Every structure is written in structure tokens, then in C-alpha cells.
Amino acid sequence: MVKDIPTCELWSIDEARVVEAQDAINQVPIKEVSQMFKSIADLNRAKMTYALCVHEELCVCDIATLLNITIANASHHLRVLYNNGVVTYRKDGKRAFYRIFDEHIRQIMLVSIEHKKEVYPDETTNI
DSSP: OOOOOOOOSSOOOOHHHHHHHHHHHHTTTHHHHHHHHHHHHSHHHHHHHHHHHHSSOEEHHHHHHHHTOOHHHHHHHHHHHHHTTSEEEEEETTEEEEEESSHHHHHHHHHHHHHHHHHSTTOOOOO
């Protein structure tokens, strides 16, 4: 569904608001937040993240099986999520178990899913 987005019909800049917004942007790690969202934006990584919201932790083998991908591919995706602070892991012998980094990530994923349901209630896509 494509929605028309309204734009300004008159060019007018509120310089104080622009400066205030720029100052706010400069005071937070916005680049890192952008990278985190980008890492979750990949479909397989979004599925992994959600699966780890549902289950406390999953082995790389479980994740590969769940997504019908190779262990090497699953490991690559998990490394991207790990490098961006989305997941963490623990080793148990020769197995690696991944889990959501913290409750903030879980809430971001679950709130995003709820938001999608509110904005597009009639669109259910299961891939």
C-alpha cells in the first residue's frame, strides 16, 4: 500500500527548531543506532531477532534449521547482529547459543511488530 505523503506548500524555515534538533542529534549515538536498525532490517536477521525474542536462546544450528539456511550463513547473520549490539552469545563446549542482548532490543522488536499491526491491520505477510 502506497500512501501519499503531504509536503510543505510554502518554504519556511524555523531556524531555532532546526538548531535545537541538530544539537539533539549531535548529542546521541545516532550513527550507531542507525547501524543497529540496519542490521535488523535484513529479513533473515529480523526473523532471527524475533525468534530470539520468543525463545530465551537458540543454538546456531537451531537458527539455521529454523530459517532453512546453512550454518555458515546463520553464523554470518548472527555476527552482524552481535557486532551491532542486538545479540550476545555463550559457548557450551562446541556449541554457540545466542540470545537477545538486553530487554531494550526485545522491546524494540515487539513494539515494532505491534506498531506494524496498528498501521497496517489488514496486511498480514508470513514469509
